[in-house]
Amino acid sequence: MKLRHRISLLAGAVLLLVLLICAGVLLLYARRTILTLTEDQARNKQSALAASFASMARYYAADTDSDAARESLIRYCFARFADQEGVLLRGDDILYSSVSVNPGEYAQPDKQSVAAALFRGPVDGRQLLIVASYEWVQADTYYVGLVRDITEVYDAIGRLTRLFLLVCGLGVGLGMGLLFFVVKRSTAPLSRLTAATGEIAAGAYDKRVAVSGRDEVSDLGRSFNQMAEAVENRIDALTAQNERQRLFIGGVSHEFKTPLAAIGLHGELLENAKLSPAERADSLRHIRRSGAYMNRMIQSLMELLLLDQGIEKEETEPAALLSAVAEAARDGLSARGVTLITVCEDAAPLPLNPTLMTSLLLNLVENGARSYDPEDRNKTVTLRATDRCFEVSDRGRGIPAQAQKHIFEPFYRVDKARSRKQGGSGLGLALVKAIADAHGAALSLDSQPGRGTTFRITF
Amino acid sequence: MQNRILLVEDDQAIADAVALNLKIVGYDCVRFEDGRAAADSLEADHAFDLALLDIMLPGMDGFELLSYMKKYAIPVIYMTAKADAASEIRGLLDGAEDYVTKPFDMMALMVRMEKVLVRTGKLNRIYRAGDVELDDYRHEVYKAGKRVDLRPLEYNVLLFLMKHKNLTVTREQLLSEVWGFEYMGESRSVDVKISSLRRKLGLNDAIKTVQKLGYRLEDR
Numbered sequence: 001m002k003l004r005h006r007i008s009l010l011a012g013a014v015l016l017l018v019l020l021i022c023a024g025v026l027l028l029y030a031r032r033t034i035l036t037l038t039e040d041q042a043r044n045k046q047s048a049l050a051a052s053f054a055s056m057a058r059y060y061a062a063d064t065d066s067d068a069a070r071e072s073l074i075r076y077c078f079a080r081f082a083d084q085e086g087v088l089l090r091g092d093d094i095l096y097s098s099v100s101v102n103p104g105e106y107a108q109p110d111k112q113s114v115a116a117a118l119f120r121g122p123v124d125g126r127q128l129l130i131v132a133s134y135e136w137v138q139a140d141t142y143y144v145g146l147v148r149d150i151t152e153v154y155d156a157i158g159r160l161t162r163l164f165l166l167v168c169g170l171g172v173g174l175g176m177g178l179l180f181f182v183v184k185r186s187t188a189p190l191s192r193l194t195a196a197t198g199e200i201a202a203g204a205y206d207k208r209v210a211v212s213g214r215d216e217v218s219d220l221g222r223s224f225n226q227m228a229e230a231v232e233n234r235i236d237a238l239t240a241q242n243e244r245q246r247l248f249i250g251g252v253s254h255e256f257k258t259p260l261a262a263i264g265l266h267g268e269l270l271e272n273a274k275l276s277p278a279e280r281a282d283s284l285r286h287i288r289r290s291g292a293y294m295n296r297m298i299q300s301l302m303e304l305l306l307l308d309q310g311i312e313k314e315e316t317e318p319a320a321l322l323s324a325v326a327e328a329a330r331d332g333l334s335a336r337g338v339t340l341i342t343v344c345e346d347a348a349p350l351p352l353n354p355t356l357m358t359s360l361l362l363n364l365v366e367n368g369a370r371s372y373d374p375e376d377r378n379k380t381v382t383l384r385a386t387d388r389c390f391e392v393s394d395r396g397r398g399i400p401a402q403a404q405k406h407i408f409e410p411f412y413r414v415d416k417a418r419s420r421k422q423g424g425s426g427l428g429l430a431l432v433k434a435i436a437d438a439h440g441a442a443l444s445l446d447s448q449p450g451r452g453t454t455f456r457i458t459f
Numbered sequence: 460m461q462n463r464i465l466l467v468e469d470d471q472a473i474a475d476a477v478a479l480n481l482k483i484v485g486y487d488c489v490r491f492e493d494g495r496a497a498a499d500s501l502e503a504d505h506a507f508d509l510a511l512l513d514i515m516l517p518g519m520d521g522f523e524l525l526s527y528m529k530k531y532a533i534p535v536i537y538m539t540a541k542a543d544a545a546s547e548i549r550g551l552l553d554g555a556e557d558y559v560t561k562p563f564d565m566m567a568l569m570v571r572m573e574k575v576l577v578r579t580g581k582l583n584r585i586y587r588a589g590d591v592e593l594d595d596y597r598h599e600v601y602k603a604g605k606r607v608d609l610r611p612l613e614y615n616v617l618l619f620l621m622k623h624k625n626l627t628v629t630r631e632q633l634l635s636e637v638w639g640f641e642y643m644g645e646s647r648s649v650d651v652k653i654s655s656l657r658r659k660l661g662l663n664d665a666i667k668t669v670q671k672l673g674y675r676l677e678d679r
Binding site for chain 2 (some may be wrong): 232253254255257258259260261262263265266268269271272273274275279282286289290357
């Protein structure tokens with residue numbers, strides 16, 4: 001059962017009950033008031049009738065002797081005041097009556113007093129009100145009654161009751177209709193929320209609900225939209241991450257295919273072809289280089305993977321880091337005829353992972369060394385540590401402006417052929433970026449083609 | 460007249476291997492590492508029977524380079540590390556003759572090259588090794604200018620050796636190529652044909668026995 005139906009039904013029942021109680025109380029009060037008024041009126045009339053009849057009868061009765069004359073007088077006196085409601089009895093004799101019932105059977109007043117007796121109830125299918133009292137004229141006791149047909153009063157009360165019930169019914173119907181409309185209006189946003197939830201669950205993460213007003217349902221709508229926003233952002237982030245990883249894996253497999261093809265082809269040549277000693281040596285050299293290239297790539301990949309598992313930092317003296325980098329870079333640089341200059345200026349210890357930071361700086365230093373052509377002179381790379389900052393600069397060929405924003409992407413190469421020839425893995429600067437990110441350090445570069453490049457890591 | 464092949468490949472190791480292989484079996488191979496340089500050179504020299512193109516090239520990529528090749532009606536075989544179906548379909552839809560993905564083996568590439576050359580009618584069917592010439596147009600073999608009669612199987616063995624000059628061919632390759640896949644005979648039959656070829660054409664030194672593998676017709 002829907003919430004709006006339940007609320008409407010419940011409220012309708014309460015409304016009905018309240019209306020019925022109110023109507024009942026009003027009805028009972030009205031009935032009592034009407035009956036009391038009717039009775040009082042009848043009482044007064046009977047009392048006046050009795051008193052007038054008695055006083056007139058007593059006045060004239062003294063002058064009559066015979067019973068017959070007295071009876072005529074009594075009848076006359078009564079008829080003088082009574083209308084068709086009046087009834088006069090003496091014992092069982094009906095002296096005056098224009099009604100078909102004998103009131104003496106229903107209302108029996110006390111014979112010792114003048115107090116009136118009252119009867120109200122159904123007689124022969126009619127509702128009758130009977131008021132009666134005794135009067136004494138000389139030695140005789142007279143029963144003075146008033147018989148009033150109040151069926152119409154009861155009918156009026158019945159009509160009133162039906163009217164009340166009708167009003168109650170209409171009120172409940174109208175109230176429930178109104179309530180249903182209001183509840184439906186205020187729960188409509190819930191239906192929309194339900195529909196939106198379904199759509200989001202089915203994958204429409206950009207779905208939002210329209211929110212208006214300031215009630216709880218609107219608050220729910222706003223919260224819902226916030227939640228949907230958060231879910232969508234998260235999904236987008238995950239999708240983007242997934243896409244990056246997919247591209248990365250695609251890049252890795254693509255990058256492996258080239259050296260694999262070279263190894264395969266030269267292996268085939270060595271196995272099958274008649275080659276000169278120089279050709280054999282060339283083939284072997286290509287195989288060895290391709291293998292070394294793949295090995296470098298695997299090492300970089302392993303480091304990238306390890307970075308994902310979080311890093312441990314320790315307070316490290318920049319000076320110690322610089323000498324570790326210089327030590328590691330020495331052989332590679334001297335083979336290229338490049339000199340490494342290390343400068344340590346007023347650098348306080350920094351929280352970092354020394355192994356990874358050495359790898360980062362080494363990558364930058366080697367990158368700097370590769371920026372020179374073999375015939376260049378004064379080939380130097382400067383590694384500088386200042387306060388919370390490392391700088392690696394060369395005076396080599398520099399990086400073209402349009403390449404600068406791609407330079408940290410995996411497998412991006414400014415010059416593909418030269419990079420591989422000079423021993424790049426295509427991952428070096430991607431690794432640099434990943435290590436800097438893992439340390440929360442900012443990585444920037446400043447390069448001018450033909451003038452050289454400076455990389456800067458700022459903690 | 461050797462078939463001239465244009466090779467555009469930026470990886471030096473692969474280019475070296477392919478070029479050397481083509482050279483020793485008797486193709487004339489012109490190399491470029493840069494796509495733009497290859498395209499620019501065509502105006503002056505476009506007498507190529509076939510082009511082998513990498514797709515990811517510096518200067519100009521292989522897809523773009525294809526339109527230059529079409530201009531001079533040079534058929535193209537792509538050789539690339541892009542193994543996705545979309546690249547392959549694009550390459551073939553654009554009008555490339557074939558598509559090989561790295562890593563590939565040279566034997567397979569040469570079979571595809573030969574098929575393309577046959578299809579375009581440009582295959583050079585005159586093969587030479589030393590003073591022996593095989594004219595596959597007329598199905599004749601000459602030794603120092605004089606015709607030599609060969610049995611059909613001998614001719615086919617020599618043709619296969621000529622096509623893979625300076626490369627080792629295995630007995631199994633010869634069997635399946637010359638005798639056919641169904642032939643389940645002994646590799647001994649190969650040895651018999653080889654020795655009669657050596658005798659009839661004086662190729663005792665030129666046809667080398669490669670231990671445990673097969674034979675190699677050497678000419679360099």
